[in-house]
Every structure is written in structure tokens, then in C-alpha cells.
Amino acid sequence: MISKEEIQNLAELARLKLTEEETASLQKDISNILDYVGQLSASKGVSADKEASTDHPLMTYREGDASLSAPLVHNVMREDLPRLASGKAGTPHASDDTLAGKEESLKAAFPKRESGYNVVRKIIQKDE
Amino acid sequence: MSNLAELSITEAAKKLQAGEITSVDLIRACREAIVARDASIHAYLEVFADAEEQAKAADEKRKNGESHPLLGIPLAIKDNILIEGRTASAASKILENYVASYDATVIKKLKEAGAVFIGRTNMDEFAHGSSTENSAYGPTKNPHDESRVPGGSSGGSAAAVAAGFALGALGTDTGGSIREPASFCGLVGFKPTYGTVSRAGLVAMGSSLDQAGPLTHTVADAEIIFNTIRGKDALDSTSHEAGFYPKREIKKKIGVPRGLLANGVDADALEHFEESLEKLKAQGYEIVDIELPSAGLALAIYYVIMPAEVSTNLARFDGVRYGLSLRGDNLWEDYAKTRGEGFGPEARRRIMLGTYVLSSGYYDAYYGKATAARAQLTAEVARALDAVDFIATPSAPSPAPKLGENASDPLKMYLLDIFTVTANLTGNPAISLPMGVVPREGKNLPVGIQFTAAHGDEAGLFTVGKQLLGEVQ
Numbered sequence: 001m002i003s004k005e006e007i008q009n010l011a012e013l014a015r016l017k018l019t020e021e022e023t024a025s026l027q028k029d030i031s032n033i034l035d036y037v038g039q040l041s042a043s044k045g046v047s048a049d050k051e052a053s054t055d056h057p058l059m060t061y062r063e064g065d066a067s068l069s070a071p072l073v074h075n076v077m078r079e080d081l082p083r084l085a086s087g088k089a090g091t092p093h094a095s096d097d098t099l100a101g102k103e104e105s106l107k108a109a110f111p112k113r114e115s116g117y118n119v120v121r122k123i124i125q126k127d128e
Numbered sequence: 129m130s131n132l133a134e135l136s137i138t139e140a141a142k143k144l145q146a147g148e149i150t151s152v153d154l155i156r157a158c159r160e161a162i163v164a165r166d167a168s169i170h171a172y173l174e175v176f177a178d179a180e181e182q183a184k185a186a187d188e189k190r191k192n193g194e195s196h197p198l199l200g201i202p203l204a205i206k207d208n209i210l211i212e213g214r215t216a217s218a219a220s221k222i223l224e225n226y227v228a229s230y231d232a233t234v235i236k237k238l239k240e241a242g243a244v245f246i247g248r249t250n251m252d253e254f255a256h257g258s259s260t261e262n263s264a265y266g267p268t269k270n271p272h273d274e275s276r277v278p279g280g281s282s283g284g285s286a287a288a289v290a291a292g293f294a295l296g297a298l299g300t301d302t303g304g305s306i307r308e309p310a311s312f313c314g315l316v317g318f319k320p321t322y323g324t325v326s327r328a329g330l331v332a333m334g335s336s337l338d339q340a341g342p343l344t345h346t347v348a349d350a351e352i353i354f355n356t357i358r359g360k361d362a363l364d365s366t367s368h369e370a371g372f373y374p375k376r377e378i379k380k381k382i383g384v385p386r387g388l389l390a391n392g393v394d395a396d397a398l399e400h401f402e403e404s405l406e407k408l409k410a411q412g413y414e415i416v417d418i419e420l421p422s423a424g425l426a427l428a429i430y431y432v433i434m435p436a437e438v439s440t441n442l443a444r445f446d447g448v449r450y451g452l453s454l455r456g457d458n459l460w461e462d463y464a465k466t467r468g469e470g471f472g473p474e475a476r477r478r479i480m481l482g483t484y485v486l487s488s489g490y491y492d493a494y495y496g497k498a499t500a501a502r503a504q505l506t507a508e509v510a511r512a513l514d515a516v517d518f519i520a521t522p523s524a525p526s527p528a529p530k531l532g533e534n535a536s537d538p539l540k541m542y543l544l545d546i547f548t549v550t551a552n553l554t555g556n557p558a559i560s561l562p563m564g565v566v567p568r569e570g571k572n573l574p575v576g577i578q579f580t581a582a583h584g585d586e587a588g589l590f591t592v593g594k595q596l597l598g599e600v601q
Contacts, residue, residue: 016468030477032539037432040494109229121459
């Protein structure tokens with residue numbers, strides 16, 4: 001079973017505050033789920049060679065067989081030019097942009113707002 | 129007039145076009161059903177106060193000569209799809225007060241068609257679940273038996289359509305979240321090929337798995353919604369145009385992975401499954417056995433890939449720019465308190481699991497292995513679909529479970545998705561169709577059959593679906 005310390009370390013990494021009770025129940029749940037997905041490591045059929053695991057799985061499934069079907073995932077390139085969020089050519093924030101006129105509603109969502117700015121906590125603090 | 133709310137979209141569109149009814153009539157019929165029953169079903173998190181105004185505007189458009197099969201049709205929208213100016217909470221406390229500042233691309237397209245949004249529907253928080261019991265706002269109940277779950281995570285959307293609270297609904301499907309509730313509520317549920325429908329404006333869960341799609345009474349209705357929302361979108365670089373995949377020749381062949389059905393499927397559900405196949409046989413289909421050796425691993429693969437993507441996607445909820453924001457003694461405490469209290473237990477569980485499988489030292493053993501197995505499974509499904517048009521399985525191993533039945537055992541809940549996760553991992557389109565009812569404790573509960581097709585072969589799924597359900601082509 002996964003240890004209490006491991007759960008606490010994961011919670012720290014995931015930025016979650018857990019109660020004692022939840023730490024204990026997560027120990028049990030995560031261990032059960034890891035046991036279940038452990039059958040992947042146990043299965044002989046699956047080769048975890050580097051090549052297969054570094055590319056996107058939906059990109060390589062028909063290597064050398066490209067004529068049969070277009071790959072599901074492929075690189076999407078575009079010219080490095082300013083364009084609207086809508087995809088049309090133009091300078092961002094032009095009047096027909098998808099996000100044009102949305103500034104106020106985006107700001108309205110700020111948890112704490114002052115003179116149109118989002119107030120956040122000071123990141124670097126003095127040692128006390 | 130409440131029977132108007134039980135019309136299919138196709139029937140309602142005909143009546144609207146003929147001037148027999150108005151969109152306002154439809155909205156009122158849905159509202160009547162909602163008032164009568166949604167207090168106990170709890171399909172909606174919010175019924176929009178301006179629904180009737182939207183309907184009036186749609187009726188006005190029709191008078192001015194506009195027409196579209198969805199013009200004036202009341203649709204229910206899952207709470208993880210953004211509609212500008214309206215709350216989109218993903219049934220989470222962390223987004224309780226979040227108001228969308230733009231329309232999801234699917235919403236933009238539905239608005240252009242003139243559809244009417246009647247409300248936002250309940251769901252498992254962030255779409256994490258198979259029963260809608262993980263909503264931060266209480267569970268939804270199955271209209272066929274209120275002691276049972278509607279399925280999930282699009283359970284509110286499914287219940288809304290099944291109970292006549294809307295003529296159709298949008299859901300999202302990451303591991304079966306459209307198809308499994310469709311199966312439990314006796315509806316058609318459709319997950320398109322990955323990339324066919326834009327994900328822009330959906331609250332992301334598993335970005336390599338998510339697709340939005342319809343929950344409807346008929347296959348023709350699902351097709352209407354799909355044709356409206358599909359298409360390439362500059363805001364989603366994984367999206368592509370219709371015609372991206374080559375057209376396929378129809379072989380009238382259906383493959384059944386018998387090995388997967390041997391254990392765990394209810395016997396009476398399996399009988400309906402065989403009957404459905406017989407019906408198709410009578411229409412000239414050939415039914416053959418196929419092997420998908422890695423399909424038995426699909427759920428294990430899914431429960432590595434999905435939480436990995438979930439923990440990544442949910443990292444954005446930090447209380448800095450929007451949503452719940454709690455303060456602690458320092459910055460770390462701000463984050464941890466906001467996330468600890470804002471996320472429900474299942475979201476926290478998946479974030480923890482995802483963080484674990486992506487941690488250095490475990491990455492190769494879990495994520496690397498799952499990615500390799502996913503590639504293998506995708507290749508197997510593609511090969512199988514070279515020989516047959518469709519792969520058929522039940523949509524779920526059983527009809528809807530009781531509320532609370534799986535509450536103490538997350539793994540048991542996950543097993544409800546055993547037949548649906550494969551299509552998300554491999555990107556294939558899949559549809560769940562009603563295949564009959566099975567009696568449980570004096571109630572008749574719907575069960576569904578699932579067909580999976582080759583990438584881009586949505587048309588094939590609609591054809592076989594209409595043939596099975598006897599819909600006029």
C-alpha cells in the first residue's frame with residue numbers, strides 16, 4: 001500500500017490541502033487503482049520501447065501504412081504572423097476578434113480587483 | 129400540451145416549418161414538464177429565465193424566412209460548455225460563480241442555427257464519473273426509476289431528454305460520458321471522431337480524449353445536431369474539416385469481440401444484444417467474431433492517461449484569475465485551500481492519481497506503458513475495422529445502478545465504462561442506441577448497444593443506427 005508520506009508529498013505537489021481522514025482514504029483508493037492499472041506492466045503484449053512511447057499514440061498507429069488512413073493527430077503549423085483568435089488575418093484585439101470587447105467580462109471574474117487590475121499575492125516575501 | 133416536449137427534433141422541426149406549432153409552444157411544454165418533475169429528477173442546475181424570449185426570437189426569425197432543423201428547438205446544455213454571459217460551473221464549487229465570457233464554438237454554431245437553450249444540466253463534477261453522483265450540487269435521478277442513477281457524466285443532459293425537459297441535449301464524452309447515460313436513459317448518444325467537433329469552450333478534462341456530442345431520442349436527431357456543431361475551428365488545432373478521412377466502402381459486416389462479453393455482462397442485456405444483431409442480420413448484415421487482444425486493458429490504460437490529463441488540466445484552477453479564491457497564510461496555502469475546498473472528492477482523487485503517474489520515477493512504469501498500450505489498441509481497432517464496418521458491444525455491462533450503490537468503491541464505478549473507453553483512447557466515433565429494456569425490481573430499465581466505426585465514418589454509424597431502430601431513411 002502507498003504510504004501516508006507519499007500521499008502527503010503528492011498533495012504538496014498537486015497543491016491540495018487534505019484532511020487526515022482523506023489522506024487515509026486516498027491511501028486505500030489510490031493503492032486499489034494502482035493495483036488495477038498495474039496489469040499494464042504485467043501484460044506481456046505491451047512493448048514500452050522508447051520509440052512507441054515518445055510519439056503521440058494516435059500519430060504513429062499506422063507507421064509505414066500511411067495510405068490506409070490519415071493519421072488522427074498531426075502537426076498543425078501556421079505562419080508566424082499576427083492573427084485574430086478567430087483565425088482571420090489581422091492584429092490581435094481588432095474589433096472582429098473572438099475576444100474583442102471581452103476585456104470587461106474577463107476582468108469581472110478577477111477574485112480581487114483594484115483600478116482594473118487583478119490583485120495577487122506578493123510572491124517573494126521577506127523571511128520573518 | 130406536455131406531449132410536445134416528447135417530440136423528436138425531426139418531428140418538431142416539421143411541425144414548426146408547417147406552422148402547426150411555435151418554438152414558444154415547445155418551450156412551454158418543456159417548462160411544464162420541468163415544473164412537474166425536475167424537483168425530484170434534478171436534471172438542471174439552472175433553467176434559463178430567458179428561454180421563452182429566445183423562443184420568441186426564433187419564431188420571429190422563422191417569420192422572416194429563416195429555416196434550419198434546429199431553429200426554435202429547445203436544447204439542454206451540459207454545465208461544462210460555455211455560453212457567453214451565463215454561469216458554467218462544471219458542477220464544481222470551484223467554478224460556482226464563474227460566468228463565461230465567450231461562447232464555446234459548438235454553442236456559437238447552435239446559436240447560428242437558431243436553437244433555444246433551455247438550461248444547463250447537472251453532471252459529475254468536471255465530468256469525473258459515471259453516475260452524476262459526483263456533482264457538487266447533488267445527484268440527478270433516472271426518469272425511468274428515480275431510485276437509480278441516470279449514468280454520467282452527462283447524466284443531467286440524458287435525464288432532461290428522457291423526461292421531456294428538452295428535445296435534445298449536448299453532452300461531452302471523455303470515456304463514455306455521453307454513451308453510458310444514453311444507455312441508462314433509453315436514448316441515442318453519439319461521440320464523434322476525435323477532432324471532428326471543436327473542443328474550444330469546453331471545460332477541459334482529458335484533452336486527447338474529449339469530444340462533445342448529442343443525446344437525443346432518434347438517430348436522425350443526433351445527426352442533425354452533429355452536422356450543426358461539426359467542423360474545423362481555428363481555436364482547436366486538433367479539429368478538422370468534414371472529408372478529412374477517405375470515404376469507406378460499405379461491406380455490411382459487423383464484428384463482435386466475443387472475448388470481451390464473456391464475463392460481467394447481465395444475461396438479459398446480452399439477450400437484447402443478440403436480438404439486435406439478429407435484426408441487422410435480417411437486413412443483410414454479416415456478423416463475424418473479431419479479436420481485440422488489448423481491449424481488455426482499455427480501462428487500465430484509460431485510468432492512467434485520463435487522470436494524467438485531468439491533473440494537468442485542473443492545474444489552472446488556482447484562484448488567481450477566476451473562480452473560487454481562498455486565502456491562507458502564504459501563497460502555497462492560497463492554492464492548497466482554494467483547490468482543497470473547491471474540488472470535490474473525486475476530482476481530488478483523480479488529481480492525486482494523475483500527479484502520481486506523472487511523477488518522475490513512476491512515469492515510465494505507468495504513463496509510458498499506458499501510452500504504448502494505447503498505440504497498440506489503436507492499431508488493433510484500426511486493423512479490425514479494415515475487415516468490418518462496425519464493432520458492436522453492449523454500451524454498458526448492466527442497466528443503471530441504484531443511487532449510492534458504487535459510492536464506497538471508485539473502482540467498481542469505473543468498471544461501468546469498460547466498453548466505452550476504447551473509442552476515446554483510439555479516437556473512433558461510437559454511438560449508443562436503445563436495444564430494449566430489462567426488468568429490475570418491478571421497473572423496466574433501458575439498456576444500450578454500442579457501435580464503433582472507423583475514423584470519420586459517422587455516416588456509417590447513422591445508417592446502421594437508423595436501420596436498427598427502424599427509422600425511415
